[in-house]
Amino acid sequence: MPKEYSPEFVGTVTKYVFVESPDITPQHLSIRAYEISQGVMIKETCFGLQITGMPEDVGKVIAAVREMDPYHILVKDRGFPPGDKRRCRANLGGARPGYFGHEFEMGLLRHISKGLKAMEKGVKPDEKSVNAIIYHDKPLLDTQRLEEIAVSKSREAGTDAANSRTTE
Amino acid sequence: MSKVFIYPSTSLILSDMVARFGHEPLGAAIKIRERIQTPGFDSPPLQMTPEDPKKGLKYAAVEVPAGVRGRMAIFGPLIEEAEAAVIVNDSDLAFGCMGCARTDELVKFMIRQRKDIPILEIVYPSNEDEGLAFVDSIKNFLDGLSAKEVPK
Amino acid sequence: MNDADQKVRVAQLSCGPEHSGVQKEIDEAAAAVNAEMFFPDVTLKDVKKAYKEFGLEARSADLKLAIARAKALVDGSVEADAVFIATCFRCSEAAIVRNELRRYIHNNSTLPVVSYSFTERTTSGTLLTRMEALTTIAKRRALLAREKQVGITLGIDSGSATTKAVVMKDNEIVGTGWTPTTEVLKSADIVVNDALTMAGLKMSDIQAIGTTGYGRYLIGDKMKADIIQEELTVNSKGAVYLADRQHGEATVIDIGGMDNKAISVQDGIPGTFTMGGICAGASGRFLEMTSKRLGVDITELGPLAMKGLSKEVPMNSYCIVFGTQSLVNALAEGHSKENVAAAACRSVAEQVFEQQLQEVDIKEPVIMVGGTSLIAGLVNEMGRLLQTEVVVPPYSQYIGSVGSALLASGFIDEKKKGE
Numbered sequence: 233m234p235k236e237y238s239p240e241f242v243g244t245v246t247k248y249v250f251v252e253s254p255d256i257t258p259q260h261l262s263i264r265a266y267e268i269s270q271g272v273m274i275k276e277t278c279f280g281l282q283i284t285g286m287p288e289d290v291g292k293v294i295a296a297v298r299e300m301d302p303y304h305i306l307v308k309d310r311g312f313p314p315g316d317k318r319r320c321r322a323n324l325g326g327a328r329p330g331y332f333g334h335e336f337e338m339g340l341l342r343h344i345s346k347g348l349k350a351m352e353k354g355v356k357p358d359e360k361s362v363n364a365i366i367y368h369d370k371p372l373l374d375t376q377r378l379e380e381i382a383v384s385k386s387r388e389a390g391t392d393a394a395n396s397r398t399t400e
Numbered sequence: 401m402s403k404v405f406i407y408p409s410t411s412l413i414l415s416d417m418v419a420r421f422g423h424e425p426l427g428a429a430i431k432i433r434e435r436i437q438t439p440g441f442d443s444p445p446l447q448m449t450p451e452d453p454k455k456g457l458k459y460a461a462v463e464v465p466a467g468v469r470g471r472m473a474i475f476g477p478l479i480e481e482a483e484a485a486v487i488v489n490d491s492d493l494a495f496g497c498m499g500c501a502r503t504d505e506l507v508k509f510m511i512r513q514r515k516d517i518p519i520l521e522i523v524y525p526s527n528e529d530e531g532l533a534f535v536d537s538i539k540n541f542l543d544g545l546s547a548k549e550v551p552k
Numbered sequence: 553m554n555d556a557d558q559k560v561r562v563a564q565l566s567c568g569p570e571h572s573g574v575q576k577e578i579d580e581a582a583a584a585v586n587a588e589m590f591f592p593d594v595t596l597k598d599v600k601k602a603y604k605e606f607g608l609e610a611r612s613a614d615l616k617l618a619i620a621r622a623k624a625l626v627d628g629s630v631e632a633d634a635v636f637i638a639t640c641f642r643c644s645e646a647a648i649v650r651n652e653l654r655r656y657i658h659n660n661s662t663l664p665v666v667s668y669s670f671t672e673r674t675t676s677g678t679l680l681t682r683m684e685a686l687t688t689i690a691k692r693r694a695l696l697a698r699e700k701q702v703g704i705t706l707g708i709d710s711g712s713a714t715t716k717a718v719v720m721k722d723n724e725i726v727g728t729g730w731t732p733t734t735e736v737l738k739s740a741d742i743v744v745n746d747a748l749t750m751a752g753l754k755m756s757d758i759q760a761i762g763t764t765g766y767g768r769y770l771i772g773d774k775m776k777a778d779i780i781q782e783e784l785t786v787n788s789k790g791a792v793y794l795a796d797r798q799h800g801e802a803t804v805i806d807i808g809g810m811d812n813k814a815i816s817v818q819d820g821i822p823g824t825f826t827m828g829g830i831c832a833g834a835s836g837r838f839l840e841m842t843s844k845r846l847g848v849d850i851t852e853l854g855p856l857a858m859k860g861l862s863k864e865v866p867m868n869s870y871c872i873v874f875g876t877q878s879l880v881n882a883l884a885e886g887h888s889k890e891n892v893a894a895a896a897c898r899s900v901a902e903q904v905f906e907q908q909l910q911e912v913d914i915k916e917p918v919i920m921v922g923g924t925s926l927i928a929g930l931v932n933e934m935g936r937l938l939q940t941e942v943v944v945p946p947y948s949q950y951i952g953s954v955g956s957a958l959l960a961s962g963f964i965d966e967k968k969k970g971e
Contacts, residue, residue, distance in 0.1 A: 235442040242437045250412060298420075306416035309425070311432025311446075318445035325563075325590025326621070326630075328445075329496030329614060330410055335596040336493040337412045340524055343531030344413055350532045357533035365533045367489045367521040442576070449573040450672035465640030466672040467568025474571075492613065493596065499614030500567060501645065 245290050246310040249281040249297055250334070252341040253304035261297055261305075268296050275314040279338070280305070282314040303345045303352075402545040405482035405511060408494035408504075409475065414486055417535065421542040426482055428497035431474040448473075460506060471503040476510070484545050485511045486538060490523045518545065560587035560687040563632035563663075565621050565653060567614040568640040574674045578638065581679035587687045592621040592630035608652055615639075615649045622653045626660045633690035636683070637667040655913065658816070658824050664689040665824045667911060682827055685784035689822055695779075696789060696821050698962050699798050703759040705960040706747070708740055708775070709783070709952030710767030713809025713836060714923060717743035718953035719751040719758070720961070727751030728950055736767035737774060760963045762786075762956030766810075778963035783952050784813055784825050790955025791919045792820040794945035801915040805904070805934065805942075806922040806951065809836045812904050816912040826911040834903030836924045838872050842896040845879055846889050850927075853893055857929020860890030862898035870903050897929035905937045919943045921951035 251261055262276040265283065272285030272293055281297070283290050298305050312319050319328045402423050406414035409428040418425035435447035443449045448470055456469025459476045474497060479485075487508060491498070498504060511519060520541040525534040562582055569575045582589045594602070594617070602620035603610075610616055618637070624630040635657055639646030647669065654667045666682050668674075689696065701720045709716045711733060717740070719727035727750035729743030748755060762779040763772040764786040772780035783806075791797075791804040804815040812834060815825040843853040865887050867878040875896075882892050918940050920931055925948040935942040947954055 237440050237442040237447065239437045239439055244437075245433070248412070306412055307419060308412045308415040309427055309429035309433070311429040311436055313436075316436075321593070325561075326593035327591075329499055329617065332596045332599060332613075332617065333408065333410045333494045333496070333498065334412055340413065340531075343525045343528055344535060345531075346528040347525070347531030347533070347535035350528075351535055351539065355532060357536045358529060361525075361527075361529040361533035362537065365522050365525055365530050365537060367487070367523050443573055444576055444579070446570050446575075448571055452571070452573055453672040463642060465568065465643040465646075466572035466574075466670070467640040467643070470568070470571035470573060470672070492611075493599070493616075495613045495617055497571070499612055499617070500571075501611035501613075502643065 241284060241313045243286065244284050244313070245287045246282055246284040246313050247290055247294055248279075248308045248310050248334075249283060249294065250306045250308070250338065250341070251280040251301070251304055252306075252338060252345065253301050256301045256304065261300065264300055265293055265297055268293055273314065279334070282310065284313050303348045304341075306341065306344075402483040402542075403481055404542070404545070405478055405485040407485065407487040407508065407511065408491040408498045409478070409507075410494050410496060410498050411488065411491070414488065414538075417538045418486065418542065421539050422546065423484075423542055426478045428474055428478075431478060432497070459510070465502070467500055468503045468506065471497060471500060472506065475503070475507045479507070479510050479514065482511070482514065482517060484517050484541075485514070485519045486541065487511060487519065487521045488524055489521055560585070560633045560690050561631070562587050562589050562634045562636050562683070562686060562690075563592050563621065563625055563630070564589045564636050564638065565592075565618040566636075566638040567612055567618060567646050567649075568643070569638055569670060572640065572670060572672045572674075574670050574672065577674055577676040578636070578679060580676035581683040584676065584680055585684045585687045587634075587683060589636065590632075592624045592632065594620045594624050594630075598624065606656075608649060610645060610649050612645060615646060618649060618653060622657055625663060626657060632663060634686040635663050635665045636686065637665065639669055641669040641671045643669075651911070654824055654911070658913070664822065667824070667826070681782045681784065682825075684782040685822060685825065688781065688785045693821065695959060695962055696785060698789075698958060699793070699820070700961075701958045702961045703964045704753065704757050705760045705762065705957040705964070706744065706758045707953035707956030707958070707960060708744065708761070708763045708765075708771055708777075709786075709950070709956065710736055710740060710763065710765040710771050711809060711952070712766050712811075713840075715739035715743050715765075715767070716950050716953045717747040718947070718950045718957050719747045719753060720954070720957040721751070721753075725947055725950070725954065727753070728947070728953075730949070733767070736770050740767070740771045740775075760960040760967065762958075762960035764952045764956045778960050778967070779956065781956065781959065784815060784822055784827060786955035786959065787813060787921060787951050788815050788817045788822045788825075788955075789820055789958060790951040790953075791921045791945065791948075792817060793958055794921075794947055794951065794954060795917065795919045795943050796945075797917055797919065797943075803912065803914050803916070803918045805909075805918060805920050807834075807836055807900065807904055807920075807924040807930070808922055809840075811835065812908055814904070814908045814912045816915060824912050826908050828908055834870055834900055834907060835872075836900075836922075838875055838900055839896060839924065839927060839930065841872065841876060842879060842893065845876070845883075846893060848889070848893075853897075854926065854928035854930065856890055857893035857897045857927070858932060860888060860892070860894030860929075862891070862894035862933060864891040865895035867892075867895040867899045868902050869899065870907065875899060894929055894933070897927065898933040900924075901930060901933035901937055904934070909938075914938060914940075916940055917943045919945060921945070921948045923949045925949065
C-alpha cells in the first residue's frame with residue numbers, strides 16, 4: 233500500500249529573498265526581517281533569506297526588506313518550506329536542480345541592479361541595447377551585399393599582389 | 401494586477417520583475433507548492449505521481465516521454481491561466497522543471513498559441529546598458545497591462 | 553558484516569524521474585537493498601565546463617547536468633560505489649546521452665553502471681533486481697572473485713518458466729534437477745530431490761546453499777540459504793565459470809521465459825547490464841508457443857530451425873500476439889515448418905538485438921545461457937546478427953543454479969568458523 237502523505241505548512245507561502253549587494257549581507261536582512269517578523273518563519277541562507285508564513289504576513293515582511301536596498305534584493309516564490317528534507321543538499325548529496333538556475337541568474341544580477349537604478353533616475357536605454365535584448369533571429373547578410381564584399385575583397389587582394397610583384 | 405506566465409518559469413529575475421512592477425508571476429513554484437501542500441500518497445520529492453504524466457496527456461500524446469507529460473501537468477494549467485507572458489529565449493541553463501528541452505519547446509509554442517494575451521519575448525542582458533533595456537522593456541510591457549485593466 | 557552495515561552509495565544521473573512520479577520508486581528499490589541514491593555535487597561552472605569538454609550537444613539542461621555529474625564521478629571529485637543512469641523511455645535525446653554516459657563511465661572507471669529508461673508505470677519492483685545487482689557488484693567483489701567451487705553445495709534457480717537445481721562437489725557438477733515452475737516451493741522440492749538422487753547425496757551432506765531467480769527469497773528463506781542473490785550477477789558468474797572465461801571481457805546473453813538479460817562482463821563481474829522484457833515477442837515464451845503451434849517439442853525446435861531458412865518467412869515482432877499472427881499466416885501460406893521455426897528464432901534474436909543489446913557494448917566472447925541457449929536455431933540467428941560465434945557452455949540451462957552453488961561455497965569456511 234502506498235504511504236499516506238500529510239502536508240505541513242498548508243496555506244502558507246515561502247519566498248526566497250536573494251541579496252547581491254556590496255552593503256547588505258544576509259545577516260543584515262535577517263535582523264531586519266526578525267524585527268517585523270509578525271509570526272512568519274525566517275531562515276537565513278548563504279544567498280539571503282527564506283520567509284514562510286501566511287501570504288499577507290510574508291508580503292509585509294518582503295516589502296519592508298526590499299526597502300533596505302531595492303536594487304540589490306530580488307524575491308521569488310518557492311514550492312517547498314525551508315529546510316525540507318526532500319530538497320535539502322545534505323540529503324540529496326548535491327544541490328537540487330533549481331539551484332543551478334539561480335546560480336546562473338545571480339551572475340546577471342549586477343546588470344539588473346544597474347538597470348533598475350538607472351531606470352529609477354529616469355535614464356532611457358539606448359537603441360542598440362534595446363535591439364540587443366529584443367528576441368529576434370540574427371539577421372543574415374543579403375546575398376547581393378555578400379557578393380559585393382567578396383568582389384571588392386578579391387580586387388584588394390589582386391591589387392596588393394600586383395603591387396608586391398612590381399616592388400620586387 | 402495581471403497573472404503573468406514567466407519563461408523560464410523557475411527564473412528569479414522574472415519572478416521578481418513581475419512582482420516588483422505590481423503583477424502576479426506564474427512560475428513552476430506555484431504548482432509545486434500546490435502539490436506539496438495537498439494530502440495524498442507520498443511521492444517525494446515533488447509530490448508528483450504517475451497521475452501527473454497522465455494529466456499531461458491533455459497537452460502531449462501518449463508517445464511523448466513521461467517526463468515531458470509530467471512537466472506539462474505543471475505548465476499547461478499555468479499557461480491556460482495566464483493573462484500575459486514574458487519569455488526569455490536564451491535560458492539554456494534552467495534546470496529541473498525547465499530542464500527538458502522538449503518540454504520547453506512545447507511550453508513556448510503553447511504560449512505563442514495564446515493569441516489573446518500580450519507576450520514579450522526578450523533575451524538576457526550581457527552588460528549594464530542591456531540591463532537597463534531589459535528592465536525597462538519588462539516594466540513598459542507590464543505597465544501596458546495595467547493600463548488596459550483600468551477601464552474594467 | 554561491515555559491508556552490510558554500510559549503505560551502498562549509488563550516484564543517480566537522470567532526466568525526468570521526478571516529473572514522471574518515479575523518483576520514489578528508484579529510492580525505494582535502493583533502500584530495499586541497503587543502498588541510497590545521491591546526486592553528485594557539482595557547480596554551475598562544472599556543468600558548463602564538463603558539457604563543453606564532453607562534446608555532446610544535448611539541449612536539455614538536466615542532461616547537461618547529468619554529463620557534469622558523470623565527469624565528476626570519473627574524475628574522482630565525487631565518490632560513489634555504483635552509478636544508475638535513468639532517462640525517459642522514448643526520448644531520443646536522452647537515449648543518446650544515456651548510452652554515451654554509460655560507455656564513458658564504463659571505459660574510464662571501475663564503477664558498475666546500470667542504465668534504464670522509465671515510464672510513469674515503472675515500479676520499485678521492476679528496479680529491484682537491477683539495484684540488487686548493482687549493490688552486489690559494488691560491495692561484494694570479494695565474493696564474486698570466487699573461481700572454484702569447493703565442498704558440497706546446492707544451487708537453486710527459481711525462474712518464471714522453470715525451476716532448476718544443481719549439486720556441486722569439488723568443482724564438479726554431480727547432480728541436476730529441472731522442472732516447469734508451478735508452485736514455487738513445490739517445484740524447488742522436486743528439483744532438489746532429483747539433483748540429490750542423481751548425486752547420490754543427502755540433504756545433510758550439503759554444506760552451503762545458494763538461491764536465485766524470481767522465487768529466490770521464498771525458497772532461500774525456507775531452506776535457510778547462505779546466499780540469496782539476483783540472477784544478473786549469479787548468471788554472469790556461472791557463465792564465465794562454465795565457459796572457462798573467468799578472466800578478461802565477455803558478454804552474457806540470457807533470453808529467459810519472462811525477461812532477457814544482456815550483461816557486459818569483466819573478469820566475471822558485470823560492468824554494465826540491461827534487463828528487460830517489455831513484450832513477450834522477444835522472450836522464450838514466444839519460442840514455446842511456436843513449438844506448440846508447429847506440433848513439436850521445444851527440444852526439437854532448435855534442430856528444426858537449423859534445417860530452415862529464416863529469411864523465407866517475414867516475422868519480426870516484439871508482440872507475442874502479432875508474432876503468432878505472422879506464424880499462423882506463414883503456415884497458411886504453405887511455408888515449411890523448418891522455415892517457420894527458423895523465422896521465429898530470428899524474430900526473437902532480432903528483438904533482443906534491437907531492444908537490449910544496444911544498451912551494452914558487445915565484447916567477445918558472447919556466451920549464451922539459460923534454457924533458450926539449447927535452441928540451436930536461436931543461437932545460430934543471434935550469432936549471425938552479432939557476426940560472431942556464440943559460445944554455449946555445458947550445463948548452460950543450469951546457469952543460475954551453477955552460479956549459486958559456486959558462490960555458496962564461499963560460505964562454507966564462514967560456517968565452519970561459526971561452529
